[in-house]
Amino acid sequence: MESEEKIIQEIQKGAFEKFEEIYEKYFTKIYRFLLMKANGNISLAEDVCSETFLTVFEKITQKEYYSLNFQSWIYTIAYHKFIDFIKSIHEVPLTEWDEKTEENLIDLFEKKEKTKEIIAYLESMWEDKKDLFLLRVQDQLRYDEIGTILGKNPDACRQEFSRLLKKIIEKFNH
Secondary structure, three states: OOOHHHHHHHHHOOOHHHHHHHHHHHHHHHHHHHHHHOOOOHHHHHHHHHHHHHHHHHHHHOOOOOOOOHHHHHHHHHHHHHHHHHHHHHOOOHHHOOHHHHHHHHHHHHOHHHHHHHHHHHHHHOHHHHHHHHHHHHOOOOHHHHHHHHOOOHHHHHHHHHHHHHHHHHHHOO
16 A cells, blocks of 8 residues: 555545545544444444545545644544534533533443333333434434434434433433
């Protein structure tokens, strides 16, 4: 494999197919990093990984790449994409966001006993929301898949899930 600097220069000159070399070299590393960060949530890791590589490609082609250390740079993008993605899902104000909040949100749904309580809560309050919750949390489907299944716009599903999650967290995060 050519050096990353040489590949980046070629991409910037229009040899966009060269990006595949960067993708192949870093995909597994970035995906594993995001999968661990997402506490095993495959759908979340896949979504953020895709966003990461799109951003890397855009920044390279727009000559916004900073060459201090390519690996550190790409991991930094992945880390910030993950944080941004989680924030957008949960609509947590920036002033209230920290690493502990992130861990608590993911942790809350990993506990099976809590999940059973949450499902019972959803059934008693909003039968129609139970499907959204199960498709997103239990089945780890993407919002476009959920939208197709429920016959709704994916963005509406994302927003509805975010609101639902906020209510669930208020009730069960004590």
